């Protein structure tokens with residue numbers, strides 16, 4: 001296994017000391033991308049928000065501050081990521097504003113129509129079954145809920161050569177803008193809007209649950 005493949009395997013499911021260090025680094029490294037992506041949506045003060053693949057938990061902190069009278073829940077299937085995210089958000093957890101759960105996107109324990117907004121930053125690349133997983137995401141969203149998928153790579157950007165190497169080495173999924181639109185519509189989402197930041201190679205797909 002190449003060094004790049006090992007690194008991407010850790011990014012896809014952080015483990016051990018290295019994984020914990022990596023998610024702390026991603027908290028810093030993904031801050032600009034996350035800020036840009038979240039600027040595409042309005043998050044209401046009293047929103048109930050879910051962050052899928054929350055990693056080191058920085059996005060949860062941001063979501064809790066945007067939804068000042070609501071709640072932010074993070075899930076991650078890496079126990080080490082969950083531990084880092086909990087530590088980072090301890091005060092917000094103690095005050096009941098944030099919750100971090102060790103769960104996979106494929107088997108979320110939430111009731112139907114729980115969340116007003118669902119975010120996923122640099123995470124969908126690794127979901128095992130995108131169609132089924134998106135159906136699960138849609139199930140836990142309220143009827144007028146918004147899904148926000150933010151990613152630092154997409155097909156069709158000026159970074160295609162670099163990104164293709166990364167995707168192959170990590171055995172990851174990476175959509176073009178059109179594939180995002182088709183896949184989200186195919187999973188039942190409505191009003192899909194895909195925005196790119198071509199200079200950086202970033203993409204953000206926003207979709208309504210369409211129920």
Ligand SMILES: C[S@@+](CC[C@H](N)C(=O)[O-])C[C@H]1O[C@@H](n2cnc3c(N)ncnc32)[C@H](O)[C@@H]1O
Nearest residue numbers: 012013026030053055076077078104105121126
């Ligand atoms: C590249 S990291 C991004 C972490 C964080 N969102 C950020 O932007 O810094 C991807 C995260 O998604 C999580 N993840 C990947 N597949 C997942 C799945 N099927 N269910 C839950 N979490 C998943 C990984 O464990 C990892 O913490």
